[in-house]
Amino acid sequence: MAAVNLNSVSFSYAVTPGAFALDDVNLSVDPGEVVVLCGSSGCGKTTITRVVNGLVPHFYSGSLAGEISVCGLDPVKDALEKTAAVVGSVFQNPKAQFFTTDVLSELVFACENLGMPEELIVSRLEGVILALGLEGLRERGIFALSGGEKQALACGSVYMPDPQVVVLDEPSSNLDVKATKDLGELIRSWKAQGKSVVIAEHNLEYLVDIADRFCYLRGGRIECEFTPAQLCGLSFEELQDLGLRTPTPWSLLLPEALPTGDDGVSFSNVTCVYPQVGKILNVDHIAFAKGAITGLVGENGSGKTTLARFLAGLEPKAKGLVTFGGRKLSARARRSQVYLVTQNVSHQLFTESVEEEVLLSMKKEDRDRARAILASLDLAELAKSHPMALSGGEKQRVAIAAALASERPIVVLDEPTSGLDLRHMHQVADALRSLSRTGVTVIVITHDQELVATCCTAIHRIQDGQVVSGE
Amino acid sequence: MRLANALAYGGRPHLQIDPRTKLVILLCVNAICLGAGFSGGDIWVRGAISIIPLLLLVIERRFVLALICGGATTLALVMEMFWLGQMDGFVELTLAGCANLAARFVPGMLTGIYLLSTTTLGEFMAALAKVRLPRAVALPTAVVLRFIPTLALEAAAIQESMRMRGVFWGGGKPGAFFTYRVVPLMICAVNMGDELTAAALTRALGNPGQRISLTRIRLRLPDWILIACCLGILGIWLVL
Numbered sequence: 001m002a003a004v005n006l007n008s009v010s011f012s013y014a015v016t017p018g019a020f021a022l023d024d025v026n027l028s029v030d031p032g033e034v035v036v037l038c039g040s041s042g043c044g045k046t047t048i049t050r051v052v053n054g055l056v057p058h059f060y061s062g063s064l065a066g067e068i069s070v071c072g073l074d075p076v077k078d079a080l081e082k083t084a085a086v087v088g089s090v091f092q093n094p095k096a097q098f099f100t101t102d103v104l105s106e107l108v109f110a111c112e113n114l115g116m117p118e119e120l121i122v123s124r125l126e127g128v129i130l131a132l133g134l135e136g137l138r139e140r141g142i143f144a145l146s147g148g149e150k151q152a153l154a155c156g157s158v159y160m161p162d163p164q165v166v167v168l169d170e171p172s173s174n175l176d177v178k179a180t181k182d183l184g185e186l187i188r189s190w191k192a193q194g195k196s197v198v199i200a201e202h203n204l205e206y207l208v209d210i211a212d213r214f215c216y217l218r219g220g221r222i223e224c225e226f227t228p229a230q231l232c233g234l235s236f237e238e239l240q241d242l243g244l245r246t247p248t249p250w251s252l253l254l255p256e257a258l259p260t261g262d263d264g265v266s267f268s269n270v271t272c273v274y275p276q277v278g279k280i281l282n283v284d285h286i287a288f289a290k291g292a293i294t295g296l297v298g299e300n301g302s303g304k305t306t307l308a309r310f311l312a313g314l315e316p317k318a319k320g321l322v323t324f325g326g327r328k329l330s331a332r333a334r335r336s337q338v339y340l341v342t343q344n345v346s347h348q349l350f351t352e353s354v355e356e357e358v359l360l361s362m363k364k365e366d367r368d369r370a371r372a373i374l375a376s377l378d379l380a381e382l383a384k385s386h387p388m389a390l391s392g393g394e395k396q397r398v399a400i401a402a403a404l405a406s407e408r409p410i411v412v413l414d415e416p417t418s419g420l421d422l423r424h425m426h427q428v429a430d431a432l433r434s435l436s437r438t439g440v441t442v443i444v445i446t447h448d449q450e451l452v453a454t455c456c457t458a459i460h461r462i463q464d465g466q467v468v469s470g471e
Numbered sequence: 472m473r474l475a476n477a478l479a480y481g482g483r484p485h486l487q488i489d490p491r492t493k494l495v496i497l498l499c500v501n502a503i504c505l506g507a508g509f510s511g512g513d514i515w516v517r518g519a520i521s522i523i524p525l526l527l528l529v530i531e532r533r534f535v536l537a538l539i540c541g542g543a544t545t546l547a548l549v550m551e552m553f554w555l556g557q558m559d560g561f562v563e564l565t566l567a568g569c570a571n572l573a574a575r576f577v578p579g580m581l582t583g584i585y586l587l588s589t590t591t592l593g594e595f596m597a598a599l600a601k602v603r604l605p606r607a608v609a610l611p612t613a614v615v616l617r618f619i620p621t622l623a624l625e626a627a628a629i630q631e632s633m634r635m636r637g638v639f640w641g642g643g644k645p646g647a648f649f650t651y652r653v654v655p656l657m658i659c660a661v662n663m664g665d666e667l668t669a670a671a672l673t674r675a676l677g678n679p680g681q682r683i684s685l686t687r688i689r690l691r692l693p694d695w696i697l698i699a700c701c702l703g704i705l706g707i708w709l710v711l
Contacts, residue, residue: 059669059672080673083673089674095663096670098667101617105594115682144479339636347659348629348632348633360636
């Protein structure tokens with residue numbers, strides 16, 4: 001018998017009545033089966049995960065039709081905590097899924113709420129800590145964990161009550177290659193234990209040799225299903241039509257590290273030491289060509305973001321020499337020459353409309369130029385919208401528009417495409433190209449191979465705080 | 472970033488203190504620092520109670536914080552004791568006002584930092600359950616405790632972005648300060664609160680049945696000593 005069964009399920013959110021988030025969806029997942037839901041943003045894949053874990057309709061209300069059964073429960077009629085005993089949920093944003101502030105409390109949280117017997121919790125705790133390699137994190141506070149550690153903890157705390165079904169909503173969007181691989185291994189072990197796993201995901205690469213089926217959604221409907229072999233066999237054009245990220249990014253042609261002249265940005269002898277962590281950055285020399293788009297890649301915690309913050313003059317603990325066009329740039333000068341688009345763009349959009357956001361960046365307000373910039377980034381229609389009401393991809397482009405308006409010669413972006421689908425990734429890539437056309441030196445920190453292959457003209461790799469390739 | 476880090480739980484503390492004791496200290500420190508007056512005896516009582524959070528921070532090796540805040544509090548109290556009442560003129564009165572604010576709020580703030588950075592949410596919830604606080608009160612209290620460091624982190628990130636974009640105060644526009652700083656913070660907080668609630672509900676937070684707690688909390692000798700000190704000072708103040 002299938003563990004999860006959705007029978008002609010339709011749903012529209014109460015905030016957007018009439019717009020079907022799900023439209024006659026039929027899906028059944030057997031024990032030990034891994035099903036991936038894919039499709040562009042807004043296709044309904046997240047909504048399916050919410051139907052399975054009962055957040056629809058208990059938390060996200062709306063009108064729901066159809067029959068749902070999950071391990072013999074009806075998540076619509078049964079209370080959320082009943083469903084919670086059999087369905088574990090992992091979410092996209094690791095920092096917003098922890099209820100407690102330390103690792104151990106977090107791991108036992110669900111079991112405590114469910115009132116499980118103490119001895120059982122303690123024995124499961126040791127097992128889960130071992131299985132997920134969380135031993136070193138036992139006594140840590142969650143605010144001090146890295147993105148990968150946070151997601152491992154999220155998976156661990158979902159694993160604790162031993163649910164029969166696990167749903168994951170874009171679990172890899174904030175993870176680097178290694179952490180994503182670890183996540184894949186965990187899903188593989190869940191599969192071997194006979195759990196049913198449902199994953200809504202853009203990043204398909206790590207799932208091709210784990211998943212049984214890929215359900216492709218468009219407009220709230222499951223349009224077709226692919227086996228892993230069929231998915232990998234799709235041509236470049238077919239993937240573009242479907243709006244899917246490539247499942248085989250290793251086949252992409254990445255740019256070479258190009259020799260750079262003296263006119264770009266160059267760093268010499270950059271070091272950064274944190275008292276508890278030790279030396280996190282030790283760069284002898286690294287250079288970024290003027291007007292080029294250079295990808296800066298490497299694992300989480302390798303020092304990429306620290307290097308970017310140092311370049312932007314925001315990292316007081318880092319020391320070193322930065323030159324631009326052959327001239328030395330002090331930290332103070334860098335703060336007015338470098339524009340840093342941070343990973344969470346919501347933190348750097350302050351105003352009440354997209355247009356004002358662009359005007360704010362200008363030394364002298366020039367509405368005509370602001371309109372031209374917005375038009376060049378395909379944002380003209382959104383000029384009056386509130387930045388916080390936009391989607392992730394749109395916010396990224398607004399931040400890039402503000403960077404363009406600032407006329408700063410160096411722009412650094414930290415993971416601009418995390419969690420974006422193919423179409424939005426291409427929009428960001430186009431925006432980066434318009435930056436570089438104006439002569440701006442663009443540095444992109446990313447683990448998105450497809451973005452690098454699409455728009456970067458050079459690439460640098462950082463490992464353990466050191467440059468390992470490039471010049 | 473510094474304040475945010477100071478507020479976040481930082482791993483197992485050097486001296487294990489029961490959360491109930493911490494709450495008693497928090498209440499006593501605030502009651503005395505905010506309630507006691509300017510007479511000689513009252514200032515001594517305020518000074519005495521202010522030592523407790525400083526001592527706890529020193530035990531937790533938070534030397535810099537303890538030194539700066541301890542210095543500020545001492546200076547403020549000394550100023551109140553010897554200069555107050557003899558001051559006039561704008562500068563002196565402003566100075567006296569600042570000293571008074573520091574002496575009254577810094578000790579409470581330090582106790583708060585100590586409470587947040589050394590208590591896990593599990594301990595806190597166990598403590599609230601032990602004092603038989605109803606769940607309808609305990610749960611929101613715990614959420615607030617969870618949320619303070621998060622808000623501080625978000626605020627620090629926004630602050631840094633403003634610095635990066637060269638927007639100080641409000642970019643020269645009056646009133647923009649509120650919009651630029653507070654609105655994004657509120658929106659981040661609301662979104663995150665939503666996500667947090669959804670995540671907690673999928674982990675049976677709404678379960679009306681008996682919640683169990685694995686966290687063992689117990690009043691030990693240091694707890695009793697601290698409680699005795701606090702209540703002693705409180706008693707002296709009330710008798711004086």
